[in-house]
Amino acid sequence: MELTGLFFFLVGFLIMGGIYAVLCIALNIQWGMGGLFNAGIAGFFAVGAYASAIATTAFSEKHLGGFGLPIPIGLLAAAAVAGVAGWAVAKICVRLRSDYLAMASIGIAEILRLVIVNEEWITNGSLGISGIPRPFDGWVQGRPADLIFLATVWIVVLIAYLISERLHDSPWGRTLRAIRDNEDAARAAGKDVEWLKLQTFVIGAALMGVAGGLSAHYFKFLSPSATEPLLVTFLVWVMLMAGGSGNNRGAIAGGLGIWAIWSFTEIFTNRLPPEWATRSSYIRMLLIGLILQFVLQRYRSGLIPEKSPPVRFKD
């Protein structure tokens, strides 16, 4: 029995790890390829989650829905809605300096959260949407269903990975890299920098929406506080930094690695004496915050091209 328990713990771990991997790939497109500092990841995640939930749930008086569409359509809806949201955000922010872009993207994520909480006719507010379907809902339930979902998630990870790799190796990707290295030169060479950055942001946002959709279908329930918004955004940033090299494999590795630290520390903090156990999630957040500082100081290589002057001169 212990072994099956452990096995299904791993299944759960890999499911969430996969969802975070999608988020990391998405952020890598925005930041690693496009140089755009998106601090509002949670917003696109949430929008995608609600879009997929609304598209796939049965009719309810409490919220918008009743379309009962199959899950793949739900996920596409998630991508579309999040993509549109990303387009709107990027239109406003893409010309801004990183600090400002961070502020604006956080603000927009906050506004999206306010809309989700307050426009109850769409989302049922803080009470949330329940009964969100799983793939093959009619045929499989319980633990085997988790296995099927695991496969679903990692198929999406694969798709996201392939999309991102194709983009990276294409002329489009090369132009983006040129922009990252020297924006003014690229602009002078006639590249429409804003349009390219916009596309980058939208594609990343769409993928983040898909991740949100996956999350909604996994938990079968969705509410504004389901994932602490800050945690989603922050963890993904730490994951991408830790994964290091700014490429897609690094993104996935960082996602799984940090998620492992996050999950496994939960095992330890659950064994703490009761009065510390309530604070366990905060202890873990503190740990992640410290890990970020460590990674920034020691392991940030490759994340952005650093123009540090060499000590010696070329001969």
Next chain:
Amino acid sequence: MTAVLSIRKLTAGYGGVPIIEDVDLEVEAETVSVIIGPNGAGKSTLLKSICSLTVIGSGSVFFRGDNITGIPTARLVPKGIAAVPQSRNVFATLTVAENLDVGTYATPFVDRSRAEEQVLALFPDLKAKLAQPAGELSGGQRQMVAIGRALMSEPKLLLLDEPTAGLSPAYLEKIFDLILAIRQTGVTILMVEQNARQALSIADQGHVLVNGRNFISGTGHELLANDNVRRSFLGGGQAA
């Protein structure tokens, strides 16, 4: 007598290819030394290297016997070196009075009111502008504030990077007269200049830099009379 400033085999740049290589330069006390040369010769880089604003590959800079190669930039003023960069050389959002005041903060041993008196004596035009933000002044007046700020610390060595850049001919004369007046007060001056002919005419020593290396050095008169120098940098014609 040891030189006030002694630069030995200095190689420096901004990372990548060095801009100046193996440059030697000596500046005697209470003299005006001028560095001239074509654009891109590394003249400003040389001054900036004294101020530790570049990456120094090799070589050394000595000031009154102390090795100051690469010391933190802010330590220069307390040591007695004041620099006036070519552009962005005043605090635009601070008033003229505040700009001058700031020049004394690193040298608490200097008598502030005496320094201000001397600076305003050199630049009487500034008296009327003390309460104006420095950014609102004309180019020539800003230059006066910049040099004034540097003088407030009563430096032993004054570094000037193209003090006449962008100034009208009227100010040009003024600046060169001013430099001589400053030397009279016992300050040593090392300056980079584009107006080679006029600069050399007031210079005790001149150094020509080409492609980041020493080309020729000599007194101001010697260089003005030198055919090579005349042809290449002074626009030909007869010696002044």
Next chain:
Amino acid sequence: MIDFINFYLIPALTLGSIYALGAVGISMIFGILRFAHFAHGDVMTIGAYGTLTAVWFIPLPPLLLLPFGIGLAIASALAVDYFFYKPLRKLPTIYTVISSFGVALIFRSLAQILWSAENQVFVRGVTAPIILFDTFRISALHAQAIVITALIAVALHLFLTRSRTGRSMRAVADDPELASVAGLDTENVIRWTWIIGASLAAIAGVFAGLDTDVHPNLGWNLLLPMFAATILGGIGKPMGAMAGGIIIGLAEEISTYNWIGEESLISPSYKTAVGFFIMVVLLIFRPQGLFKGRLM
């Protein structure tokens, strides 16, 4: 009209004062260290908790125990700068921004661990408001907040224009390289930036905690409007940031007044979005703010 003043204007000025005090620090840090300090709200939270702890042990009114909160906030800010921000100073500022996100999380987690995630109050019970001229009702807290902030504004202005440190700070904000060339001690200026920023943040945090209650997200929730205030006032213009804070506070509170008919103009649940909305408009159309700050 009286209702407007009592229930909208005065609270607006109070909220504006809180924003103003926080925004000053953000503006200074922006101007001198050249990055957006995302942990500034949490410095406010630390200041509030520090004062709260003192209140538990010393039977004095919270405002008199401000020095404890200020002390803790300053210590925290200096520590965080030394261990986390300083090592990244020579790199592109985006790293420091990311680090400040981390610091924000660290502060918030520490608050939740050390003081618990529950809401806490400074003073139990309700205090009677001050009544002026038989018509105006102002809570003592609001009066204190507004007056103290006004006094701080005057003191700040004098500090920045008359004192050596103040002028050095303005010089470094204006041109850090020239400041070094002129011999100014940049590290000292940075130290004072944190000291002043943290002190004012602590005061703002205590006012906010007194006005509502103290909880770990106290400062973080106020961060966006404070950024908006900073941009409104012009980056690197501390006095502008104070004005910006007041304006944003007014905009937020007054936007829910029933200007047209019976309903409030903007649903109160979207109140916090007002400041943000203003910020986005500014960033698009006038990033230098009202007082022509640096564009960065």
